[in-house]
Amino acid sequence: MKKLVSFVIPCYRSEATLPGVIKEIKEKMDRMEEYDYEVILVNDCSPDETFDTIKRLCRENKNMTGIDLARNFGQHSALMAGFHHTKGDIVVCLDDDGQTPADEVDRLLEGIKKGADVVYAQYSNKHHSGFRNWGSHVNEVMTRIMLGKPKDLYISSYFAAKRFVVDEMMRYENAFPYVIGLVLRTTKNIINVEVNHRERQAGASGYTLGKLLGLWFNGFTAFSVKPLRIATASGAVFAVAGFLYGIYTIIKKIFINPPGLVTGFSALMAMIVFIGGMLMLMVGLTGEYVGRTYISMNNSPQYVIREITGAESDEKQAGDN
Known part of the structure; x- marks a missing residue:
């Protein structure tokens, strides 16, 4: 019996890059006969035409679901929104800009097959800006000090996790999710696999100093004293x-x-x-x-969904009929 892999992709200013990412996922997964797959695209209130692109992709691919958030909640809240709409035995998270190679997802899935609960992609050569690399380095040091991350474990936005890990993460309902903290408090059976890292295909990173500071505060005040x-x-x-x-x-x-x-x-x-x-x-x-x-x-929400399109919307309409 085939295992179902759920891809969760938070999207922001990615109308130009998203079609290429989806094409790469489709071509790769069609060659991997032991897996079925679905794709959950979460638009984090992008100011461009990203959600129109998502709706078009959902019309062209019946195994895709698009989620439009009512305002910009941040990458980690967008991931949490996507997690709640996955059905897969394995959940894979990656970026929408094409820098994380979707055609190397087999390396992450192989790590899961060998027994790891979570597999993070590790890059030998990163193609981020100097500011983004500095932010990643600070985040690396802080997660090690504040959250007890093992020194030899590399954390990235491209990772695969077993179903039970995602189910445990979804139990967190507070307004300030921090996916790294949720993973580290769920399991220690985490490994790295080497993958390539590409140049950004279009646009610029949405991370600013303010967003990075907000992300760090989320993690260190929500998951550590x-x-x-x-x-x-x-x-x-x-x-x-x-x-x-x-x-x-x-x-x-x-x-x-x-x-x-x-x-x-x-x-x-x-x-x-x-x-x-x-x-x-x-x-x-x-x-x-x-x-x-x-x-x-005060039950401030992690995210608010304005609209759902694609496979899940079609299933709901069929159920109502």
Whole structure:
């Protein structure tokens, strides 16, 4: 019996690149006789004609479903929306810009066949911009420190996961999903396979510094309390440093500086400004946790679907009739 593979592709400004990605998936999967496949395309409120392209592709391919989100929720929320509409035994996630090679999906599926729960693509040579590579490096360090990611595990947007992993991820219903954190808390049976990485076919990356910062905050405040522990430890260090500095000031005043001489004003002000800034940073971090808890308690949605087209829409209409 054939296994069903579900491809989930979050889409943003990809009207020019998406048809090529779908063609590549189709050509590859048609040669892999042991698998059937479906494709879930999630338009993250792209301002161009991406959803029109998705609707056309769904008309041309009966095993595709298009989902149009009501506003821009971000890549990870778009992935979660796609997960809830998959039926496959294996779920494969990849980008819409053609940089992740869909024709090498067999390498990921082979890793799953050998027993891994999740298989991430690893690139020997990446063709991202310098800014994107810097963001990936920072994300690599932070996930290792905050989420306990193994040092030798490479995380990318191109990965395959077994059904039970995706089902567990879908149990997370809060407003700030972070797919990497969900994977790491579900299983440790994760491997890498080497694949190629291509030049971007068209357009530019949708990731900005603001989006990267927002993504990091999502992961580290939703899946780790280490930032709070770091803030507590930093407070203890500064308290001890302040106490020792106070003793040093008294000794210096009595035994070194003559009476009546006012010294150290600049150093004192610098210390006050620095410690004040650290305190504000820690208060802000605590507020971030509290605010996200408040938003989650108010049932803020991960995503809102405006429209569904393609295979799932046709099945629903057939059921209604």
